[in-house]
Amino acid sequence: MSSQVEETKSNGIKKVMLSGALAALLLAAPGLVMAYPGAGGGGAQQDPGATQQGPGGAQQDPGMGGATAPQEFDESTLQSFATASVALQDIQEEYADRLDGVQDQEKAIELQREANEKMVSTVEEEGIDVQTYNAIANEMNVDQELNAQVMGMIDEAENR
Numbered sequence: 001m002s003s004q005v006e007e008t009k010s011n012g013i014k015k016v017m018l019s020g021a022l023a024a025l026l027l028a029a030p031g032l033v034m035a036y037p038g039a040g041g042g043g044a045q046q047d048p049g050a051t052q053q054g055p056g057g058a059q060q061d062p063g064m065g066g067a068t069a070p071q072e073f074d075e076s077t078l079q080s081f082a083t084a085s086v087a088l089q090d091i092q093e094e095y096a097d098r099l100d101g102v103q104d105q106e107k108a109i110e111l112q113r114e115a116n117e118k119m120v121s122t123v124e125e126e127g128i129d130v131q132t133y134n135a136i137a138n139e140m141n142v143d144q145e146l147n148a149q150v151m152g153m154i155d156e157a158e159n160r
Contacts, residue, residue: 070146071135071136077132078149080126081126081128084122084133086158088119088122091122095111095115098111
C-alpha cells in the first residue's frame, strides 16, 4: 500500500511539474512565454530589449518611460481572454497527461511543439494575439480589480 501511495504521489508531482513546465515553455515565441492568470510573479517573460505591441497595436518600448500606467482592455477583449484561458487550461491538462510517462526526449519536445501550436491558434481564434493575452495576464497580477473582473468571466466561461 505504501508503494502505491508513493507512486500516486510521485505521479501527482510529475503532473504538477509537467504542468509547470508547460506553463513555462508553451507558447514560446522568440523571447515570449505564455502567461497564465493568477500565476503570480508576472507570468510572462520577455526579452527586455524587445519592442512590445500594445493592445491597440501601438509599439511600446518597455525600457522607456519609467513607471508604466495600468493598461486598459475593452470588455470584448477581456471576454476573449477569459474564453481562451478556459480552452488553454484544457489544452494544458491534455498535454500534461500525454507527456506523463514519456521517456523519449524527442517525443516530449514534439508534444510540446504541438501543444504550443494548438495554444497559439486557440488564443488567435478568440480574436486576440498572444502579446495581448500575456499583457492581460500580467496586468491581472498587479490590478486586483481587473483580476476579479476577469476571474468572474473565466468562471462564467467554465460553466458554459
